[in-house]
Amino acid sequence: NAGVTQTPKFQVLKTGQSMTLQCAQDMNHNSMYWYRQDPGMGLRLIYYSASEGTTDKGEVPNGYNVSRLNKREFSLRLESAAPSQTSVYFCASSRKDNTEAFFGQGTRLTVV
Amino acid sequence: KQEVTQIPAALSVPEGENLVLNCSFTDSAIYNLQWFRQDPGKGLTSLLLIQSSQREQTSGRLNASLDKSSGRSTLYIAASQPGDSATYLCAVRNQGGKLIFGQGTELSVKP
Numbered sequence: 003n004a005g006v007t008q009t010p011k012f013q014v015l016k017t018g019q020s021m022t023l024q025c026a027q028d029m030n031h032n033s034m035y036w037y038r039q040d041p042g043m044g045l046r047l048i049y050y051s052a053s054e055g056t057t058d059k060g061e062v063p064n065g066y067n068v069s070r071l072n073k074r075e076f077s078l079r080l081e082s083a084a085p086s087q088t089s090v091y092f093c094a095s096s097r098k099d100n101t102e103a104f105f106g107q108g109t110r111l112t113v114v
Numbered sequence: 115k116q117e118v119t120q121i122p123a124a125l126s127v128p129e130g131e132n133l134v135l136n137c138s139f140t141d142s143a144i145y146n147l148q149w150f151r152q153d154p155g156k157g158l159t160s161l162l163l164i165q166s167s168q169r170e171q172t173s174g175r176l177n178a179s180l181d182k183s184s185g186r187s188t189l190y191i192a193a194s195q196p197g198d199s200a201t202y203l204c205a206v207r208n209q210g211g212k213l214i215f216g217q218g219t220e221l222s223v224k225p
Binding site: 058094105107 | 145146158159160210
């Protein structure tokens with residue numbers, strides 16, 4: 003009964019390094035999301051995927067790319083990390099657009 | 115552009131008190147509204163989901179209402195307990211499918 007699984011849980015990067023945050027769900031959900039959470043800013047949508055093969059920008063997409071590899075997996079890539087990307091990243095999924103969303107436990111990323 | 119606002123940003127109450135958390139949104143064309151709880155350093159736990167055609171949902175001591183025409187939702191917590199201390203977030207699902215969050219209300223229930 004894993005739900006939404008994010009890896010890694012913690013990561014420290016140097017400025018300019020690249021990395022991919024992984025997200026997988028085992029609930030056969032169609033929609034998947036990536037958010038970042040910063041103090042005082044709430045959760046802000048980075049990218050959204052309504053179904054396999056489709057992606058759409060959210061509020062703060064700059065500096066990120068995504069891949070909806072298949073129905074289960076939705077990855078977030080930082081090509082050249084910047085200190086401003088220090089944040090907690092959450093992945094979420096829902097069966098359809100009008101159903102309940104479920105969240106992973108988050109990835110805490112620090113860029114130095 | 116959909117904007118979601120939660121008031122107050124922080125709230126401290128004595129144990130046993132009934133309380134109301136507020137959420138407002140600017141675009142009434144929504145699919146649904148969802149309330150979440152977040153404990154420090156943890157992920158989000160879904161509390162209640164209200165579809166746009168519904169007026170309220172209840173789960174135990176929690177009751178959430180939705181007035182889509184006025185762009186408002188409330189989360190009512192009855193007989194609050196110290197274990198209710200957490201940040202409460204509301205999120206609206208717009209008709210493009212995106213889930214947009216408010217900034218949350220940090221609740222502290224004192225024994």
